[in-house]
Amino acid sequence: MKLTSYTNYALRTLQLAAVHHPALVRVEDVASIHSLAKPHVRKVVHELGRAGLLETQRGRNGGFRLALPAESIVVGDVVRLTEVSLDVVECFNPETNTCPLIGVCKLSRAMQQATAAFMSVLDDLTLADISSNRVQLLNRIAPLHAMDEMSFGRVPASSKDRQ
Numbered sequence: 001m002k003l004t005s006y007t008n009y010a011l012r013t014l015q016l017a018a019v020h021h022p023a024l025v026r027v028e029d030v031a032s033i034h035s036l037a038k039p040h041v042r043k044v045v046h047e048l049g050r051a052g053l054l055e056t057q058r059g060r061n062g063g064f065r066l067a068l069p070a071e072s073i074v075v076g077d078v079v080r081l082t083e084v085s086l087d088v089v090e091c092f093n094p095e096t097n098t099c100p101l102i103g104v105c106k107l108s109r110a111m112q113q114a115t116a117a118f119m120s121v122l123d124d125l126t127l128a129d130i131s132s133n134r135v136q137l138l139n140r141i142a143p144l145h146a147m148d149e150m151s152f153g154r155v156p157a158s159s160k161d162r163q
Helices: 005-019 027-034 038-050 075-082 106-123 134-144 157-162
Strands: 054-057 063-066
Touching: 005 027, 005 038, 005 054, 005 063, 005 075, 005 134, 027 038, 027 063, 038 054, 038 063, 038 075, 075 106
Parallel strands: none
Antiparallel strands: 054 063
């Protein structure tokens, strides 16, 4: 099974937000680190914001951060949100199916089981899990992106009080 680039961008955006939480992350940062086009990242951030996964802040010092704890964001849910379809083969969709073997095909059943197993693994994985190696991720990102103090050091005032 292959996920779309859009889903990959969404997961990378969330992962970066988790690694830098509670600081704001900019669209430009995600685009630079992962060599993505800014319009694609903006679209992802917008959808993740509408879904309640990211909190966005407009303006010169704007950006985005996680709207929920990383432990409560399930990777499988993000995949379901961002993938148009999880139909691995044509016969999964009764509206577009042209296969005469529907209902008796053992291959179709196996593909359904494989898809369910794939999603089961992702349903057991949270954003906290994929960002738990924060130091290693940051060390890998640093050479890829010349981060200045203003880029990732923007912690909201309310969070500064908690530190």
